[in-house]
Amino acid sequence: SGQTTLLQDLNRLIENHYTNTFLLAVNDNWQKIVDGLDAWRIAEIAPQQDFFSDRVKPVLDRNKKVVVIISDALRYEIGDELVSLIRREDRYEAALKPSLGVLPSYTQLGMAALLPHRELRFAADGAGNVLVDGQSCMGTGNRTKILQQQVGNGTALQVEALLGLNRDECRRLVRENQVVYVYHNRIDATGDKKESEGRVFAAVEETLQELLKVVKKLTAANVSNILVTADHGFIYQNQALDESDFAVGEPAAEEISHRDRRFWLGRGFYPGKSYKIFSAAQLGLAGDGEIALPKSINRLRLQGSGSRFVHGGSSLQEIILPVVKINKKRESDVSQVEVDILQGANTIITSGQIAVVFYQRQAATDKIQPRILKAGIYSRQGPGELISDSHELIFDLASENPREREVSVRFILTRKADNLNDQEVVLRLEERIAGTSHYRTYKSSIYKMRRALGTDFDF
Template identity: 30%
Template structure:
């Protein structure tokens, strides 16, 4: 069907179909739709031999988990004789209607005998029947702004890929220890960490386990988890502070211990920082 075609259009309707089935099925359908579109891209590249695709949507939507209160609904108060089309998020009327509590919307540059109106924010227009939780057709950003993904596939053997390798290869963001002190003198202490780069472009989020171990690779502390998913360009907003608790045992100040920063996905080698532990009170004698 697609052989020899310059453009192939694929319509995916899982989310829209779920909205007509059950309000509670909408968000799970979003997750399923994303995964199905990812799988579809593999088919497009590997079986259709295509290298370019645009992924977008016809519109967004507003979804509300909880039942709507009456103050989240509004009556259309124009004359029914002037109404042409009424939905949850818009009203089209003949000229001259002035519905209360609805905003006028510029409609076809005014070159028409009709006028359009929409409720503010996430308010719905009262209408018989169900389907209040999932709505679209209004003027909110959620309904009007949609993503456009420009996908281009480069085979690794091509010069075009090699020229852009550093830019194209997706890598997890890294986390660095920023605390300068490498001597631990208390059982309970804090350390500061920094997510080196913001998430975005070819830098993706990552999760790390952070803990201490001895020379035999035996854990000597509890495990902290750092979810490095910050998108801010401000380093202060990509900082993490972790509280550690050492195990109750004797530590030798002559031995070397290691802070381990381990990527949970296994895509990166664990980073190890050397520390020394000098706790004056024998921890075996401490009664918590």
């Protein structure tokens, strides 16, 4: 249909603007900084390799328990959304900090970096696997072994196993371990497959709800220290890629041991204009290997692989990762905005309509939530009969400027108001009683009808 075509055209315009004006421009400029680095460190951002020593060990040193949730490909912006989602929950507090992901920004290395370790190195298997202090870290069994060697009482499990526990089993898990690593994989599992990469946006929404569910299950088991982070981020473009989005050829090297869509592993890479070379030592890794990364957001061609959802490179979207710290408080900390009727001196209704200004006292935030009210003018006899049109008003204004939280509403009187001249009427703000179709009066204000004629409009 014409509407579908119009939406498709709009979608194409928006994506072209995002890709060319933002994604490409930002990462072309970021690439200039990457090109100037002789080691993979950014002074202002904590490196992912220090996650355990910086974020987990201090909690353990206070003899407190901690649960780490690692969600595969949880990009920084998704972490920011998760913080807002959690903060809307009563008694929950969440804070976000950035982390500089490892290079290459792919699962095996990112997962290894988040474990306690002295050194990380590429395995000699040519498959891109990574060794933690000489040991494999593939699978929850090996990760549990590494945690137990470093901490004593520690374990790793998949999120499905955690969600399958009842309350007592979950409490026992927490009681028996000082540190628990929980692995969640929705976004990466969806995006890494060519046939499902187009569902990435849906996978992100599902991930947010699943992580909220996991957090609530853990707090119900008396966990008070929860960290959520990721192994890497990702780049995503919804449209099919142009030829110019792919790197020009493969770099010359003495040996290329592993190829991915955003990096090569090997040794003896020869310098080239379209890729950046790092040694293992420059990346904080042991061994004598090297990696080559296509510049900006360019991809490598791989048979049978998707190309719209990728990671492994050094773009900001792949390497700036969220570290979300979550705590649950003892007392309620969620409220709703308060709303006033600004009546002033204007308490006389002299025509068939009246403009009323409502003032939202606080700016809406995660913790001070919007309020939905129904507004109308009623007679004062008996239960009160509606004598004007009715408005549903959503007070969700987030501005810190009080003037920008004033809402003007015009009420039109009906014929029923004609019989109330020289009588008092009431403007009522009503709020729905939760779980019912009934309303309670939130606030009200008295007006006097003093009209020379009937309504200005026929109803």
